Amino acid sequence: MRIGPCRSATWDSQRYAGQPEAPQRWGLPGPGSSGAANYLGAVVLMAQSGILINVVLAVFNAFPLPPLDGGRVMVGLLPHALSVKLARIEPFGFIILIVLLMTHTLDYIIDPPTEFLLKLYLGAF
Secondary structure: OOOOHHHHHHHHHHHOOOOOOHHHHOOOOOOOOOHHHHHHHHHHHHHHHHHHHHHHHHHHHOOOOOOOHHHHHHHHHOOHHHHHHHHOOHHHHHHHHHHHHHOOHHHHHHHHHHHHHHHHHHOOO
């Protein structure tokens, strides 16, 4: 699975393909709807996209790698001996992060909490 708005839209379109309630699933107006419904549909999609971007960024930033905020929190919470070892990784943190992103390993780590939070926040839509 890919993280981001493109993955979510393509995954939903494949999942709900051919079902008559698919446009309503995304907050889109159905055929023969009024201009107000079209406007509200666009507003709902923008709100959903904003929530998606913020959730992905929050989960990504909470990853416990020292250049990210989650790594700094982890250094503060660990006992001194372990926090010193973790803090020594910081100069290599961005290289580690790029390798995790390029190999899509980070997707497996970030997807479960992201999906949970999206279902929690967007479950009403």
